[in-house]
Amino acid sequence: MNYSFARATTILFLILSLFITSCATKKPAAKTTKKPPVTTKPTPPKTIVQKPEAKLNLPQVDREFRAAWIATVANINWPSKNNLTTQQQKDEAIKILDLLKEANFNAVIFQARPSADALYTSDLEPWSYFLTGEIGKAPTPFYDPLEFWIKEAHERGMELHVWLNPYRAHHTTGGPITSESMVKKMPEQIIKLRNGMYWMDPSDEKTQDHTAKVIRDLVKRYDVDAIHIDDYFYPYKEYNGGKDFPDNRTWAAYQKTGGNLSRADWRRANVNKFIKRIHDEIKAEKSYVQFGISPFGIWKPGFPEGIKGSSQYDELYADAKLWLNQGWLDYFSPQLYWKNDGPQSFPALLKWWESENTQKRHLWPGLNTVGLRDVSDRPGEIVSQINATRSILKNSAGTIHYSVDGLSKSPAMYNAVKSAYKTKALIPTTPWIKVPALGKPILFAENVGNLVNLKWNSPEPQKAFQWILYIKYGENWETEILDKNQNSKTLPLTKDGKKLSTVAVKSVDRLGNESEYEAKKF
The missing domain is CATH 3.20.20.80 (Glycosidases)
Incomplete structure (x- = not known):
């Protein structure tokens, strides 16, 4: 009776050991089917827009x-x-x-x-x-x-x-x-x-x-x-x-x-x-x-x-x-x-x-x-x-x-x-009439392919009467005097073989006074 019990205990121990060992063994990874890579059109490099480091020497606009x-x-x-x-x-x-x-x-x-x-x-x-x-x-x-x-x-x-x-x-x-x-x-x-x-x-x-x-x-x-x-x-x-x-x-x-x-x-x-x-x-x-x-x-x-x-x-x-x-x-x-x-x-x-x-x-x-x-x-x-x-x-x-x-x-x-009067002109300023200075405009620039979309506004829209837009291709500046409701423009990044390098904008009040400029460099 004792011999049989010992033999049974030994067999049970061996079975339990085999079970524990099988649980510890890693299962083989499941087979997966490799999907082909997704093909997408390359994204054009974005133009980096940043503020100019040095103060800009902007050209004067006509006044008359x-x-x-x-x-x-x-x-x-x-x-x-x-x-x-x-x-x-x-x-x-x-x-x-x-x-x-x-x-x-x-x-x-x-x-x-x-x-x-x-x-x-x-x-x-x-x-x-x-x-x-x-x-x-x-x-x-x-x-x-x-x-x-x-x-x-x-x-x-x-x-x-x-x-x-x-x-x-x-x-x-x-x-x-x-x-x-x-x-x-x-x-x-x-x-x-x-x-x-x-x-x-x-x-x-x-x-x-x-x-x-x-x-x-x-x-x-x-x-x-x-x-x-x-x-x-x-x-x-x-x-x-x-x-x-x-x-x-x-x-x-x-x-x-x-x-x-x-x-x-x-x-x-x-x-x-x-x-x-x-x-x-x-x-x-x-x-x-x-x-x-x-x-x-x-x-x-x-x-x-x-x-x-x-x-x-x-x-x-x-x-x-x-x-x-x-x-x-x-x-x-x-x-x-x-x-x-x-x-x-x-x-x-x-x-x-x-x-x-x-x-x-x-x-x-x-x-x-x-x-x-x-x-x-x-x-x-x-x-x-x-x-x-x-x-x-x-x-x-x-x-x-x-x-x-x-x-x-x-x-x-x-x-x-x-x-x-072949070009637009601002009225001459009236320095003896003292008014608070205009706030600097806020200028946004967004690159879209070979174009850049510009939009700007004034922190004091009721005081802005006109805008001056400055555009620089290569080393050449262009200026535009714009009416109050003309506060956006789309420009090509390249013109006549020259790259767009800088854009600046000023607001102008009803007495012809200019604000400080806001600019973006490309």
Whole structure:
């Protein structure tokens, strides 16, 4: 019995050992079928985009003020008639703006208040007869013409300057006077002249207060770049049949207060006070809005020597030299509507005004593009005057063309001016107007095959008015001035056998100030 038990125990031990050994032995790997390799198209090497290490020496872009007057009085330029539909008015406006943009203009001077009336929504003065054919009648379907012009000009990279006449109350082409007219609403301040026009008395405090209120209202409510007034202060004498301006009421009131100025000096003092007031009130409302004046081109005969003609100082009671000397404006545009030689020499007058520009304000003369007289080649003369401003005014050159009809109705003139403005230009900077610096743009670059897609924006999009794009192939820089809504571009990595090496971008504010650049190197 014991022998059998021992034998059984031995057999059990051997079986258990074999089982443990078999569990410890590795199983052979399962056979797998080898799959063929997946074939894919090779990925092109990506362009490495990085920031340049050294500061870039970017080229300067052209700077020049290039503007045209858009006259609405008597339907001279726009709208062409006072019975157009809203859509027809808009179409005409866009046609004018596109014409100017194509010729590389960068500003329009739009007459929004031709004669104590409004081509915009106003609680102070009535809708203009020149807009709808009836004083006080709004356009139908309703729109705000000034707002429309501002929007369309800005979208094309052009400034919009609001042009107004400070004292003219009714034009002879302005239709019948109705109860809506300011002639009826300010009867004591408004005087009828012998040619049929009505004029506000510049020496009346209520005239000055009313016009100042109109200008403050425009600056406050509209996104304008400048307020612009022209040469109509006291009226030209022929408007009143050669007779003196009939301001006996206010002159007598002045004398009663013990005033001791001569009548001429008193008139000039009233205009001077008004000019300074308008300048100061514009700046108080929006410091960046510019104030421009376009007076008659001759201050007095004999200034400079040899100049003949009318005297704005003695006839219009406008001491424009004083305003320029004092810097009560941001730009000064004397109407130099004469040819280069003769008794009203364009370059002689421009040089004289430049010598009086002691405060170094912008000096951008007005050119008579529509009706320059006594020249055989009007387009050639205008181009020579553009070139004269560039020579005399250097880095702050500029011109304003009177009027846009001189361009739109004369292909020869348009092509000549377009050739003179062959590349786009920024407006000259205005360093005496202090504004916060623009933030550096944000630039994105993405390589797609043989192209690179660029996109950029500003950390302060409401302040960016334009862009400057700098592109470098090999060692050559190219520059582009782009409108605000043009914030992307696709470039080839190779052009004319040269590789794209660097791209940079700057933002530009509405005063022409440039931001610091942002750049990418390829």
